[in-house]
Amino acid sequence: KAGVTQTPRYLIKTRGQQVTLSCSPISGHRSVSWYQQTPGQGLQFLFEYFSETQRNKGNFPGRFSGRQFSNSRSEMNVSTLELGDSALYLCASSLSGASEKLFFGSGTQLSVL
Amino acid sequence: KQEVTQIPAALSVPEGENLVLNCSFTDSAIYNLQWFRQDPGKGLTSLLLIQSSQREQTSGRLNASLDKSSGRSTLYIAASQPGDSATYLCAPGSYNTDKLIFGTGTRLQVFP
Numbered sequence: 509k510a511g512v513t514q515t516p517r518y519l520i521k522t523r524g525q526q527v528t529l530s531c532s533p534i535s536g537h538r539s540v541s542w543y544q545q546t547p548g549q550g551l552q553f554l555f556e557y558f559s560e561t562q563r564n565k566g567n568f569p570g571r572f573s574g575r576q577f578s579n580s581r582s583e584m585n586v587s588t589l590e591l592g593d594s595a596l597y598l599c600a601s602s603l604s605g606a607s608e609k610l611f612f613g614s615g616t617q618l619s620v621l
Numbered sequence: 622k623q624e625v626t627q628i629p630a631a632l633s634v635p636e637g638e639n640l641v642l643n644c645s646f647t648d649s650a651i652y653n654l655q656w657f658r659q660d661p662g663k664g665l666t667s668l669l670l671i672q673s674s675q676r677e678q679t680s681g682r683l684n685a686s687l688d689k690s691s692g693r694s695t696l697y698i699a700a701s702q703p704g705d706s707a708t709y710l711c712a713p714g715s716y717n718t719d720k721l722i723f724g725t726g727t728r729l730q731v732f733p
Contacts, residue, residue, distance in 0.1 A: 512664070541720070551710070551723035564720050598664055606714045606721050607652050612664035 510534065512601050514613035522621050526587040529616045533580050533601030539563075540582040541606070542574060545596040545615070554597075557582050558605060586618075594620045623648040623715045625724035633730040640698040642727045644711035647692060651713040654694050655721065656685050658707040665710065669696070701731045 513532040521527050533540050541556040541564075553566040557576035574584040580601075586593055596617050600610040624647045634640060644654070653672050657665040669685040671678045671694070677686040684697040694711055708728045712721035 514664075543723075550725045553720050553722070556720065564718075566720075596662070600665070606719060609667050609670050610655065610665075610721070611667065612657075614664045615662075617662070 512599060512611050512613035514597075514599055514616050516616060517614065518617050518619075520619045520621065521589050523589055523591060525589050526585065527589060527618065529584045529586075529597055529599075529618075531582045531584070531599035531601075531613060533582070533599075534611055537601035537603055537611070538580055539602045539605045540576055540580065541600050541602075541610070542582070542584050543598045543600065544568075545598060546594075551598070554584070556605070563605070589620045591620050594618060623713065623718065623722040625711065625713065625722050627709075627711060627724035627727050629727055630725070631728040631730075633732065634701060636702060636731055636733050638701050638731075640701050640729070642696040642698070642709050642711075642729070644694040644696070644724055645692050646694075646711075646713045646722075646724075648713075648715050648717060649689050649692050650716045651689060652716055654685075654687055654711060654713045656683075656694075656696050657710045657712065659710060659726070660707050668709075701729075703731050703733055706730050 542554040556564040576582045596615045598615045600612045602608045628643045656668045669678045671687045682699040708726040710726045712723045
């Protein structure tokens, strides 16, 4: 059974640009959540999608957005990139949400120059 | 607001030692608590999930306990090996927020 796949693995952007990250969950999993990890702030919750609907949201500005498709694949978009957006972005999938075991992808390392 | 603290922040031990990693949380209204390990630059791997109704959960050399009323969980690693070197994170799932809140982790190094 394939695990959670995140693409791309590495990304370098400049300030002001926008970026889209992709996450393919484990087959059959309907919940996808996104996290930002930085050395200073640790792992912070961005949002969760379930059946194409955003079910939960963290405390991030509106520049961070996401969506989920009918096949449960999810994308995350960050517009008007700032230096502070440099981080490892992780997605996790589960059958139905945080009450169950979460499976993480390897992440996308985003560097904003 | 759920706050999660992990002690110690870092640990360096010789191979073969039995280890205890601590996790404390402020909001006891949780439905479960998960322990993860993370290797440098990689994603997280789920180790154990304890439901709020359980007291402990075991997998191989790992044993996790949960005391919900006191807001504590402990991960016990028996007979540590160099391959156990990683960062270990705990994450309680809160009813109030319906999401996992992660601690800052314990960075473990096991040397031969």
